[in-house]
Structure formats: structure tokens, C-alpha cells
Amino acid sequence: MPFDAMSECHDEELLAAFAAGDPGAARALTARLAPRAFSHAMRLLGGDRAEAEDVAQEALLKLWRIAPDWRAGEAKVSTWLYRVTANLCIDRLRKRRDGPALDAIPEPQDDAPGADHALQQQARNAALQAALMTLPDRQRQAVVLRHIEGLSNPEIAQIMDIGPRAVESLTARGKKALEAALCARRAELGYQGDD
Numbered sequence: 001m002p003f004d005a006m007s008e009c010h011d012e013e014l015l016a017a018f019a020a021g022d023p024g025a026a027r028a029l030t031a032r033l034a035p036r037a038f039s040h041a042m043r044l045l046g047g048d049r050a051e052a053e054d055v056a057q058e059a060l061l062k063l064w065r066i067a068p069d070w071r072a073g074e075a076k077v078s079t080w081l082y083r084v085t086a087n088l089c090i091d092r093l094r095k096r097r098d099g100p101a102l103d104a105i106p107e108p109q110d111d112a113p114g115a116d117h118a119l120q121q122q123a124r125n126a127a128l129q130a131a132l133m134t135l136p137d138r139q140r141q142a143v144v145l146r147h148i149e150g151l152s153n154p155e156i157a158q159i160m161d162i163g164p165r166a167v168e169s170l171t172a173r174g175k176k177a178l179e180a181a182l183c184a185r186r187a188e189l190g191y192q193g194d195d
Contacts, residue, residue, distance in 0.1 A: 009025075009028070011029060011032070011033070011076065011077035011078060012070070012072050012076075012077055014026075014028055014029040014032075015029060015063070015067050015070050015077055016067075016070070016072070018064065018067050019067040019068045019070065026064065029063075029077075030060060033060065033063075033077070033078060033081055034056055034060060036078065036081070036082070036149075037055070037056035037059050037060065037081055037082075037085045038052055038053060038055075038056040039149070040082055040085050040086065040089075040144070040145075040149060041053075041055040041056050041059075041085050041088070041089055043129075043132070043144045043148055043149075044085075044086060044089035044090075044093070044140065044141060044144060045089050045092060045093065046129055046132075046133050047125075047129055051092060055085060055088045055089055055092065056085065058088055059081055059084045059085045059088055060081075062084055063077070063080070063081060063084070075158060076155075079155055079158050079159055082145065082149075082151070082155075082159045083158075083159040083160070083161075086141050086145075086159060086160070090137055090141075093137065120189070120190045123188075123189055123190075124189050124190070127182060127185055127189055128178075128182070131177075131178050131181040131182055132144070132178070134177070134181060135174050135177055135178070138160070138170055139170050139171075139173055139174035139177070140174065141160060141170075142156060142160065142167055142170035142171045142174060143170070143171055143174035143175060143178065145159060145160075146167070146171045147171070147175070153167045153168060153171075156171075
């Protein structure tokens with residue numbers, strides 16, 4: 001199948017084509033899913049780019065390994081990938097707790113133009129990331145999936161293997177904790193009035 005035609009295919013169709021021996025399907029699916037897995041891992045791991053790249057690559061390798069056994073209709077490929085990515089991140093965070101302190105993790109870089117804007121945006125990102133890292137793992141995962149990745153509660157419930165009400169509870173508690181952590185820093189971060 002030509003690469004251009006693959007952009008119209010659903011994830012499951014591409015995975016089935018790869019399982020049937022079409023390497024172009026893997027390239028198309030990787031181009032589509034790798035940025036999502038990487039972005040999700042970046043947020044869950046506190047902005048560690050190298051570790052997020054490793055997690056995204058490992059998650060995709062797991063996808064390629066299970067491709068021949070994929071049971072269509074049981075889960076969306078993207079949902080499965082988010083779940084595997086999150087599990088890999090949680091494993092790494094558990095290992096990291098015995099390693100370097102959170103302060104040793106590099107700040108995420110912001111390539112936005114303008115020095116003042118870039119510095120302010122970097123401070124906002126760092127404040128949000130630091131506040132996110134204070135949340136329990138499950139709350140952080142739910143908040144990131146809902147408010148940063150933009151997934152629906154039913155999708156999050158499937159990824160986290162919990163009910164939609166539990167997702168609502170986790171995101172509400174996480175959002176409230178983030179608000180409490182960041183409220184005192186509004187002026188410092190350049191937010192005025194009801195920004």
C-alpha cells in the first residue's frame with residue numbers, strides 16, 4: 001500500500017498491515033503515534049527528554065511485538081499505547097525515587113520567540129511541572145491525560161483501568177491540588193486578574 005494512502009487508514013488497519021508484513025504501515029503508524037507517546041512521557045516524567053524518548057521507543061516496540069496477536073475492537077491502538085507509555089513512566093518514576101532528587105531533573109526547554117516571553121513561559125512550565133510532580137502518580141496521570149493530552153474520561157478510564165467516576169475524582173482532586181500549589185505564585189508567573 002502506498003505511504004500516502006496509509007494516512008487515511010485507521011490505526012488498527014495499519015497495525016494489521018504491519019503484522020501482515022508491510023513495513024510502510026509501521027512507518028505511517030510510528031509517524032502518527034510516536035509524537036503522542038513522547039509528549040505523554042515528557043509530562044509524566046517531569047520533562048526528561050532522553051527518558052521520554054526511551055519510553056516512547058519502548059512503548060512502540062511493545063506495540064510491534066503484539067501486532068500479530070492484536071484483537072481488533074477490544075481497545076483503540078492509541079489508548080493501548082497511552083496505557084503502556086504511562087505504565088513504563090510509572091516504573092521509571094519508582095526506580096528514580098531511589099536515585100537523584102527531583103531538583104536534579106532538568107527543566108523542560110521552551111523554544112518560543114522573545115526572551116521575556118520565553119522566560120515567563122519557561123517559569124510557568126516549570127511551576128506547572130513542579131506542581132504536577134507533587135501529585136500522587138495516579139492523580140498526575142489522570143490530570144495530564146485529561147487537561148494536557150485532552151482525552152475524554154472514558155478513554156482515561158480505559159487507559160488507567162478504572163471507572164469514569166474514579167477518573168472524575170482523580171482529576172478533580174489533582175486540579176484542586178494544582179490550584180492550591182500555584183495560586184500563591186500568580187503574580188510571580190505573570191497572571192493578572194482572571195487569566
